[in-house]
Amino acid sequence: MTQLPPPPALGCGAAPVLKERGQREVFCGLTGIIWLHRKMQDAFFLVVGSRTCAHLLQSAAGVMIFAEPRFATAILEETDLAGMADAQDELDREVGRLLERRPDIRQLFLVGSCPSEVIKLDLGKAAERLTRVHAPHVRVLNYSGSGIETTFTEGEDACLASMVPVLPRNEARQLLLIGALPDVVEDQALGLLSQMGIDGIRTLPARRADDIPSIGPNTVYALTQPFLGETHAELTRRGARHIPAPLPFGEEGTTAWLSAIAREFGVDRDTFDAVTEAPRARARKAVARATETLQGKRIFFFPDSQLEIPLARFLTRECGMDAVEVGTPYIHRDIVGPDLDLLPAGPTISEGQDVDRQLDRARTARADLTVCGLGLANPLEAEGLTTKWAIELVFTPVHFYEQAGDLAELFARPIRRKEKLKLKEVAE
């Protein structure tokens, strides 16, 4: 197998975790719709919620609202809160109108929200009923993206997990890649694996309803995102087996991820090296440029997307950064265990959030770079800290070899900008 740098003498695998509860400055799972609807080209996401939900989607979707997006909110009104029976009728009517207007839709997701969960509107039942009504053309599924149950990227997890139980059964030996990636990134991953002789790979989510994978006891799967705990459990329940690996960020992470799959499929070392050598060299070279800026700089992560642990591993091991605190909304040991083992000991690993106390820690630490959400970024910049807003890490292509340089650059740019701007000098 290809040589990887040895794991640190002491990783964070056994490090104590600071578990915090309190106020949290995070997005809810509805935000996942923004990238999921771009990935699934014939799916529509109908949120059943309040004006707040519509407003959130609008704020998060920016200009996408205007390109005939395939998502919307059925805004609950006074009358819907009064009696349960007519809420279901209302939903049937709105869905009927929607599907009439958009005949291109093949999958419809009824997405639960805080208000719909609190009034216990049974969207599962609604999905079953509507599937019967609109079969075979449209399949209706249901999941909850509510803030009371999901944090930011967990919305994607809930969505994919809702699809697993209804995947067709299949006895064949096959590989599934799980997690919504930008098409360009997904194609690179499929290309590398097929050069190693691993073919017939399917993805979840698929780009179109017709390409939905099947699953069975001979299926193995690799996760491309750290936040897919629920999906991981559902896949296991269907008899599929997980291939544990660090997540494919940076040259080292991508190589380790690929080699775990290669080992599973008995790819010999020469083939693996022949396929990965050139892109590995490219990735190392691209990362080296950003490393000039990042080397020796201290980084602090606020919790946001669960990408924090794998990214901290990449930035510390490949870019020479020092992590002060790595905050994450939730730690799935099964998934990020390999990354935790590689992450050099030292940083505080925190799970959950009490935002004001964490802000106090960030102010005390005064790291060279603070990774946080958009609600905190400008206020911290105004206090003289350099920040990198986290949501971009979810929307930008950052996985695998060809994006390793771009990923490092996302962190280097705010630091370089701070060094460039000459705004504080006063003329003599």
Next chain:
Amino acid sequence: MKLSVWTYEGPPHVGAMRVATGMTGLHYVLHAPQGDTYADLLFTMIERRNHRPPVTYTTFQARDLGADTADLFRTACEDAVARFDPQAIIVGASCTAELIQDDPGGMAASMGFDIPVIPLELPSYQRKENFGADETFYQIVRALAAPVERTARVTCNILGPTGLGFRHRDDVAEITSLLADMGIEVNVTAPLGASPADIVRMGAAHFNVLLYPETGEAAARHCEKTFGQPYTKTTPIGVGATRDFVAEVLKLAPDAQRPSEAGLRLPWYSESVDSTYLTGKRVFLFGDATHVIAMARVARDEMGFEVAGMGCYNREFARALRKAAKEYGVEPLITDDYLDVERAIEEAAPEMILGTQMERHIGKRLGIPCAVISAPVHVQDYPARYSPIMGFEGANVLFDTLVHPLVMGLEEHLLHMFRDDFEFHDEAGPSHHGGKAVARSEDTAPQAPAPTDAVVWLEAAERELKKIPFFVRPKARRNTEAFAAERGVSEIGVDTLYEAKAHYAR
């Protein structure tokens, strides 16, 4: 249920946030589920504020629902007061917390804080953002403003500007300086920039200037009733309205003097010959009622445009808008559904749209120039430069704003003269806008004519129509079709096109 992709207004608690964030020394404790903190970034990103909004969210999760969300609220309240040490707090529920019925107001009131606790009742399933701001400001004023002695000199309060308000920052500066020019000092500007202590002394002013009825009218009425302070009814947007506003202020403060108009340039710019081509340009207006009504007057009386349609998304002001629409002889459009707005714009086929961020996109889709005159707006409409739209400098800003999307007068003339020129043709687009100069496509294949009920465009006529500059083409198409329909002509040829042109010649 109502299917919605885009919403002109957020929920009412976002209006309350706009008041809290505009103020200082006030904290908002909001009972809300995890995720509702998204609203923070409207202030930190779109308005580029350098502080977190003064809002503490309880951020309850599903696991808290079975337990004691009320206790969570109490803890959040205590922590917020201890940490931020505000002069007063406002407390309320977001849409989800409204459903779990914890009564934040009652709880906070019983906690024995030694600062004022102001409960908010904001019905999330009936009302929206502007109501939330108006009601919150009213409750704050009702709770804090005390009867105090009038100031010796004539002073006024400025009411209505908030956080995240469209151009509120510079409107306040402009109107403050206009009043100073008249010899009138501002006692308190609120909510924007005011602390609870400032609200206490609002009663000292002689009268109130209501800048934004959408977010300040309830408080203005309260002050009129409680402190006998009259308030101004004219929104000083545009030259005429600003002069009317001055006249109104002079009635309230007879010893004040007229302000100088030395810096006012809109009238001359509008009279100068390059503006001749603006005459009769058809504009469609949509936004909040106050801005739409004010801008319709600017468009017609100060720019020489023709108002081709107007509407607003805030039902609370529907009556005022209907009245205005009657005056302009157009059908009023009261809706918060952008698809209705899009349909109305398509139908009116204006040459320019004055609207919100949404109309900017509708304009883009339909290929119609657009200027933004009302919230909701995006980050580019919270500019770094001084950009009021009220007062005399505001009028100057408006002239530039309304002219910029259009082709310049001389350029329009040249496009007419050289319309078949190889470089200077309409597909190249106006010279002062972004975008790449496009070589003229030599493709003469007929485009599918727009399907109309009864009228078919013959290929030659369609080609001839394409020779007409792009900014008058929609009008030419519409006029020709109307002309043909009137005469029962079912096929439009080149002759029909020119007969219609002669018929409609102005």
